[in-house]
Amino acid sequence: MASIVCISCLHIQPTPSSPNKGLLLSPITLQHPKQKQIPPLLSSFTENDYSVNRRQLFLHTSLTALTSLATVPVAFALNDVSEDVRVYTDEVNKFKIAIPQEWQVGTGEPNGFKSVTAFYPQEVSDSNVSVVITGLGPDFTKMESFGKVEEFAETLVGGLDRSWQRPPGVAAKLIGSKSSNGIYYIEYSLQNPGESRKHLYSAIGMASNGWYNRLYTVTGQFVEEETDKYASKVKKVVASFRFT
Numbered sequence: 001m002a003s004i005v006c007i008s009c010l011h012i013q014p015t016p017s018s019p020n021k022g023l024l025l026s027p028i029t030l031q032h033p034k035q036k037q038i039p040p041l042l043s044s045f046t047e048n049d050y051s052v053n054r055r056q057l058f059l060h061t062s063l064t065a066l067t068s069l070a071t072v073p074v075a076f077a078l079n080d081v082s083e084d085v086r087v088y089t090d091e092v093n094k095f096k097i098a099i100p101q102e103w104q105v106g107t108g109e110p111n112g113f114k115s116v117t118a119f120y121p122q123e124v125s126d127s128n129v130s131v132v133i134t135g136l137g138p139d140f141t142k143m144e145s146f147g148k149v150e151e152f153a154e155t156l157v158g159g160l161d162r163s164w165q166r167p168p169g170v171a172a173k174l175i176g177s178k179s180s181n182g183i184y185y186i187e188y189s190l191q192n193p194g195e196s197r198k199h200l201y202s203a204i205g206m207a208s209n210g211w212y213n214r215l216y217t218v219t220g221q222f223v224e225e226e227t228d229k230y231a232s233k234v235k236k237v238v239a240s241f242r243f244t
Contacts, residue, residue: 089244090117093133094207095216098240100233114214119237126198127222127230129237136206136213143184143206153177153186160190168193175199182206183241197224201235207243216241 088105089096092115099105099119106118114135120128139145146152153174162169175187183205191197203218218241220234 088117088119090115090131091244094209094244095131096242096244097129097131097218097237099129099237121230125226125230126196127220127226127234129218129220129234131241132217132219134215134217136215138212140206140213140215143179143182143204149177149179149184149186152184153188156186157188160188185239198222199224199227199231201238203238203241205241205243216243 084101085098086101087096087098097119100121102122103119104122106120108116115131115133117131118128119130143149143152147155157172157174160170161172163171169192171191171193173189175189177184177186179185183203186202186204187200189197189199198221200219200221202220203216205216206213207216208214218238220238222230222234
């Protein structure tokens, strides 16, 4: 399987679609009806990067296989989306995101995470978007608890880069970062030696469920060969993420 730095992979089966239900998509290994596996949408941390502190929160940790699936309530109601886009609303986890009409949706609750939702094209593709929700300690009250966005992005990408090893490992390159309305946006690429380069675009934000804060990591990815077909779609999906 052509993943970049996935420690362990998550298998998600698509939720049956109907007029009242949304579709699934996630950058982890997905169980696709037309293929056995789709490479991860979301990059993982290396094993040494699993610890968390104020200055270092590496967003992607190893994922265990799903033991059960859950269908999240969906509502379609936004006046500012085009006919080829629909709005997926998670009433339980309090977020919404606009996805292409034909994309599929999958949800699950793997160990170590509060929720994982994945969105991916119907056809076999290495491009997809995922929303991963994790719990946070009481000392994390806002995104700035992890440092400014530039420092946060450099820490994330620097922690993933192994191009300096001999033999070289995965090469991680930071493309850009910005902060807007309390959400950190980070764009970077990952490439294993001899494999296609993957482009990743993440939006990371924090929200409370009334008892504790949770970190929302929305990550879209596409391989370089699919740039013309999926780059714009993936970035638009990630950028459309909103808390409700």
